[in-house]
Amino acid sequence: MQQLRCQVCAHSARTRHGIIFLAGPDEARPQEAVVRTAQPPVCLRHARTAAEQCPHLDGRPTVFLAQSAPLYGVIGTPYQYSDDGLQAISATDEALPYGHPDLRWFLASQMVRRLRAYTVITLDDLPDP
Template sequence: MNAFGSVRLSYQDETPADRGPRGELWARCSQSRTAAGKPTGKPQWRLVNAIRQRETMEQLRCQVGFCPAETDQGYIFLAGAAEDASHGAGEPVRTAQPPVCLTHLRPAIELCPHLRKGHVAFRARATSAWGVIGSRYRLTATGLEPLPAEDDDAPVAYGHPQLGWFLASQLVRELRDYEVVNLDDLVPTT
């Protein structure tokens, strides 16, 4: 139950770190870190670590090196080539892919099988947290029940009435004031 008396999904031993700033419950997972607190290891593209993804998106850090991702003209976000056709020109773009710094643009494409098949790069001057991707649950007479898995990829916006029954695994950002850019203009090939 939250501060307003509403029933919502929770951990029995929940801590403040389990919830995001808008009250969303986050999936728990382990993560190795250096003594300085930086995540270790290479990203595993098909096995998204909810903690690493959330931190890179909240802090706008590079998804490969966890270094600051800001450039002098905004943030670079990569998407698969098919995703470019899914939105109209000038419409906001929503993505669960963290930004990439200029140093790691080419390695990100080389490491990610999805991006090697084709990609588009967005340079965004304005971006904000929009919602989450994860698993939806409902309370039944016999306890908690997950909703069908085909709904798992659909992002849920912050403020959605069902957000309290959602276990978040990825943060979604909305890109505004962006342009599609050519990687060769950002990082010349060597």
């Protein structure tokens, strides 16, 4: 995720058209002003394979072709000190942005990117690898 490598083959996911991110059919809302994802991108060669093989994508993903996808923050488990020592607090799926003061009490499990300058396309719109 940090180096924008394909989640299938680990080669660069950058294409001359942008970076391909896939989201579940009911997961992303492209009409909203902010789109964030914890799913690593895919390369052009593996976009269709990922869509077919990943149960989360259900064979009908939302396909984002992003020109810009800066790192935003992390998803994970927050912790706090209590009388019994260090205690985990119930986690949510909300991303904690980098620079947030609570980040030092956070055990990250996934990086999150914010998609900017993107186009929503279909798998059929992708050029052949």
